[in-house]
Amino acid sequence: MPAESYDVVVVGGGTAGAFAAATAAREGLDAVILERKSPDQAGHIACGDAIKGTSTFPDVIDLDYLREESFTNENIERAVFLNPQTDEKLDIPFGETAGSVVDRKRYGEVILEEAERVGADLHYDTVVQDVRQEDGVVTGVTAVRKGSPAKYDAEVVIDAAGALSLLQDKTDFSASTFDTNVNYSQFCSAYREIIETEEPVDYDDAIVFKPTEELGYLWYFPRTDRDINVGLGFQMNKEPMKLVDALKRDVEQRSEFDNATVKDKLGAALPTRRTYDSAVAPGYMAVGDAAAHVNPCTGGGIPGAAKAGHWAATAAAEAISEATADTEAALWEYNREVQTDFGKRFAAMDLYNIWGGTYDVDDLVGLITALPGQQLADAVAREGTASMGLGLKLKTVLKTFDTRLKNWRTLYELAQVNRIAGRLKDVYDEYPSGPEEFEDWRARRDAVMDDFYELTGADPKY
Numbered sequence: 001m002p003a004e005s006y007d008v009v010v011v012g013g014g015t016a017g018a019f020a021a022a023t024a025a026r027e028g029l030d031a032v033i034l035e036r037k038s039p040d041q042a043g044h045i046a047c048g049d050a051i052k053g054t055s056t057f058p059d060v061i062d063l064d065y066l067r068e069e070s071f072t073n074e075n076i077e078r079a080v081f082l083n084p085q086t087d088e089k090l091d092i093p094f095g096e097t098a099g100s101v102v103d104r105k106r107y108g109e110v111i112l113e114e115a116e117r118v119g120a121d122l123h124y125d126t127v128v129q130d131v132r133q134e135d136g137v138v139t140g141v142t143a144v145r146k147g148s149p150a151k152y153d154a155e156v157v158i159d160a161a162g163a164l165s166l167l168q169d170k171t172d173f174s175a176s177t178f179d180t181n182v183n184y185s186q187f188c189s190a191y192r193e194i195i196e197t198e199e200p201v202d203y204d205d206a207i208v209f210k211p212t213e214e215l216g217y218l219w220y221f222p223r224t225d226r227d228i229n230v231g232l233g234f235q236m237n238k239e240p241m242k243l244v245d246a247l248k249r250d251v252e253q254r255s256e257f258d259n260a261t262v263k264d265k266l267g268a269a270l271p272t273r274r275t276y277d278s279a280v281a282p283g284y285m286a287v288g289d290a291a292a293h294v295n296p297c298t299g300g301g302i303p304g305a306a307k308a309g310h311w312a313a314t315a316a317a318e319a320i321s322e323a324t325a326d327t328e329a330a331l332w333e334y335n336r337e338v339q340t341d342f343g344k345r346f347a348a349m350d351l352y353n354i355w356g357g358t359y360d361v362d363d364l365v366g367l368i369t370a371l372p373g374q375q376l377a378d379a380v381a382r383e384g385t386a387s388m389g390l391g392l393k394l395k396t397v398l399k400t401f402d403t404r405l406k407n408w409r410t411l412y413e414l415a416q417v418n419r420i421a422g423r424l425k426d427v428y429d430e431y432p433s434g435p436e437e438f439e440d441w442r443a444r445r446d447a448v449m450d451d452f453y454e455l456t457g458a459d460p461k462y
């Protein structure tokens, strides 16, 4: 069987894949997206559909067109946290940058349409089944295209196949830095429905969260004032939740969903862990969910996937032009861009996730809703308001509400976690510029993690 030859083969036509292929095409490379779904089904992905701002999308496709076609609610000005025990609300305004909720299917169609318009090939109904590798270098993939075997050669394979990417099971990473410390318990299982209400809801300017058992949350994200994306998830290191039943119970209690119509249902897994320490191997790069480019606290992965796709293809183009794509060093700049941008933030957020896992969710919710938001922020801030010392800040906070001793300890520990998160970010800022110093960097990062585990008593996640 003759192979089709491309500079870049992108596996998966989600956000990461579409932005990677569009960038590669704009760089003048021959690029193809291999997508297992049909043209009708492509873009149909389980998602909460919420996006924080649009400015972070790489400018390689027509972003105005994307917005006009799919951003159905650009008016999200606040996040609302509901206390399930007391029905109290914590309202957090977004400030100047409004968020959006999108029609996810249309969004997914437009990014693919745009990748094709700027020059990438698009092969639908193409299921990648294996990775081809010679002397440790990835050289292409094999697939089944419309029922027939197909073979692709590539200078670089970009793995954008999502959270459960099969490619990583098929590749031998033993001679590379590629992060293989990945386990199902670092993921979240999530489910959502699109529900059309009879009457407009009164929170069409807000994304609404409610904590659930097992350190997850329920969400209500308004695509329009009557089309609501309602979903929930749980961390897979906890007891499994019956997601469909739990969602049903919640929706039945909320009057806005009386006589409402369920228009779509879908579930999926998403990574809720730090981003991969290294997402490159000779001839291979992983982007988006396939490299855990998701905020581990909120599950937001669309902006990270778009940026990662763009950075990966930019680095691939440079390496291909220098005929060095068969080395990790030539693709490394992509790792550095990720880790010094959202990688450091997500690694820090992950600490709060792990720390939260050592508490009963009711205690945490009690603490958070007992405190005025600004004072909570002040209490745990690394740089204090008007450089107030931590002890003084805590006393100020404690004066404002009647608390229990448990809350005092929890809050103190939270402040310590916050300090370690700051140290962790500093280490990520020093992510090495090449693979030679990678192991040293990792040892420094792991030393910070050891301090964190000692403080919290949490089981190591990695």
Ligand SMILES: Cc1cc2nc3c(=O)[nH]c(=O)nc-3n(C[C@H](O)[C@H](O)[C@H](O)COP(=O)(O)OP(=O)(O)OC[C@H]3O[C@@H](n4cnc5c(N)ncnc54)[C@H](O)[C@@H]3O)c2cc1C
Binding pocket: 011, 012, 013, 014, 015, 016, 017, 034, 035, 036, 037, 043, 045, 046, 047, 048, 049, 050, 051, 126, 127, 128, 129, 160, 161, 162, 163, 165, 166, 190, 191, 192, 231, 267, 268, 269, 270, 287, 288, 289, 290, 293, 294, 299, 300, 301, 302, 303, 305
């Ligand atoms: C329930 C849920 C709610 C979420 N809510 C939000 C939210 O509100 N906001 C937000 O920003 N993020 C949210 N996320 C996360 C976000 O959806 C993902 O981070 C983002 O879609 C990742 O994009 P991606 O391109 O990496 O992967 P995906 O969008 O998953 O795309 C992967 C693509 O690869 C294809 N594929 C897989 N295997 C193969 C194969 N072997 N051969 C060919 N093709 C293949 C798939 O068909 C798919 O099209 C949510 C996720 C879930 C599960």
